[in-house]
Amino acid sequence: MTKISLGFSLEPISVPVDKILPSRRTPTGVTTSRKYLQIRTSIQEIGLIEPLSVGPADAKTDQLILLDGHIRLIALQELGHLEVPCLIATDDESYTYNSRINRLSTIQEHHMIRRAIERGVTPERLAKALSVDPRTIERKAALLEGICPEAAELLKDHQFPTDLSRVLRKMKPTRQLECVELMISANTITINYAEALLVATPLSMLVEGKKPKKLSGLTTEQIAKMEREMSNLQERYKMVEQTYGQDVLNLVLAKGYLAKLLENPAIKRFLQQRQPEFLAEFEAIVQTVSLDQ
Numbered sequence: 283m284t285k286i287s288l289g290f291s292l293e294p295i296s297v298p299v300d301k302i303l304p305s306r307r308t309p310t311g312v313t314t315s316r317k318y319l320q321i322r323t324s325i326q327e328i329g330l331i332e333p334l335s336v337g338p339a340d341a342k343t344d345q346l347i348l349l350d351g352h353i354r355l356i357a358l359q360e361l362g363h364l365e366v367p368c369l370i371a372t373d374d375e376s377y378t379y380n381s382r383i384n385r386l387s388t389i390q391e392h393h394m395i396r397r398a399i400e401r402g403v404t405p406e407r408l409a410k411a412l413s414v415d416p417r418t419i420e421r422k423a424a425l426l427e428g429i430c431p432e433a434a435e436l437l438k439d440h441q442f443p444t445d446l447s448r449v450l451r452k453m454k455p456t457r458q459l460e461c462v463e464l465m466i467s468a469n470t471i472t473i474n475y476a477e478a479l480l481v482a483t484p485l486s487m488l489v490e491g492k493k494p495k496k497l498s499g500l501t502t503e504q505i506a507k508m509e510r511e512m513s514n515l516q517e518r519y520k521m522v523e524q525t526y527g528q529d530v531l532n533l534v535l536a537k538g539y540l541a542k543l544l545e546n547p548a549i550k551r552f553l554q555q556r557q558p559e560f561l562a563e564f565e566a567i568v569q570t571v572s573l574d575q
Contacts, residue, residue: 294333294367294368294369295367295368295370296365296366296367296368297334297336297346297365297366297367297368298364298365299355299358299359299363299364299365299366301339301344301345301346302334302336302345302346302348302355302366302368303345303346303347303348304348304352304355305347305348305349305352306352308352308353308356312353312356313356313360316413317353318353318356318357319413320411320412320413321353321354321357322357322360322361323410323411323412323413324411324412325354325357325358325361326361326411327407327410327411328398328403328407328408328411330354330358330366330367332351332354333351333366333367333368333369334348334350334351334354334355334366334367334368334369335348335349335350335351335368335369335371336348336349336368336369336370336371337349337370337371338370338371338372346368346370349371387437387438387439387440387441388422388425388437388440388441388442388444389425389426389434389437389438390438391422392422392423392425392426395408395419395422395423396423399423405419405420405423418444421444421445422444424447425444425447426447427447427451428447428450428451429447429450429451429458430455430458430459432455432458432459433450433455433458433459433461433462436459436462436463436466437462437466437471440466440471441471442471442472443472443473445473446471446472446473446476449473449476449477449480450462450476451489452480452488452489453480453483453487453488453489454487454488454489456487457483457487457488461476461479461480461483464479465479533567533570536567537567537568537570540564540567540568541568543564544561544564544565544568
């Protein structure tokens with residue numbers, strides 16, 4: 283079996299701060315930014331969580347080029363640290379693994395907070411380190427309470443408001459899953475959308491005693507209509523999801539066939555003279571890139 287070489291050492295080593303050479307200039311005003319202050323406070327309160335990433339030491343100067351962690355290095359220097367943990371790059375790369383990682387998802391952040399609390403870090407200390415209200419930490423720590431595992435699995439790679447869980451908890455697991463699928467499909471994972479789905483949820487699919495407040499300006503008949511339309515929308519969505527692959531295949535085949543057909547001058551001339559509306563439709567299909575067009 284082929285072995286895959288790692289781009290970085292598995293274990294960090296301690297490196298003197300004066301041996302680390304930044305690979306880029308620090309932007310002006312970075313030390314007064316909110317991001318910098320959060321990183322500095324976090325290091326001061328609970329220590330450095332992620333080691334710096336550096337290249338191998340230069341044979342002549344013995345210095346190591348900093349690949350990732352410039353802001354962390356400035357904060358560490360300001361706090362008086364003489365040595366810092368670093369991961370050494372084993373490949374000569376112009377980028378680091380960190381540049382290929384997206385921002386933490388909401389659920390990943392929840393797991394990190396839970397892990398820190400389980401290790402003895404208090405919510406108050408975490409709140410101070412992240413420069414947020416302690417109640418925010420408590421809400422993030424309780425993010426998945428009352429959320430069915432299937433819905434949580436769908437949301438694991440997305441960012442969404444913490445209060446979204448408050449809305450989903452009022453629904454039964456089956457309805458939670460349906461609403462999450464709709465929000466992800468619409469690429470709109472927001473509180474307003476979730477609350478609209480909640481109002482349109484039948485009482486039979488709500489947790490007992492969690493009946494939502496009526497939206498101002500809506501009558502009982504209008505809410506009932508919303509419930510019916512939302513149910514129809516979900517059915518249509520499921521039907522489209524089931525046939526989407528076949529529809530795309532049919533489009534590709536039809537597009538290829540019509541493109542070959544219109545390359546024949548005699549056929550194209552005949553359509554221009556006898557069936558110009560058909561020609562216009564055929565040309566539109568040939569130029570179609572996706573089913574959304």
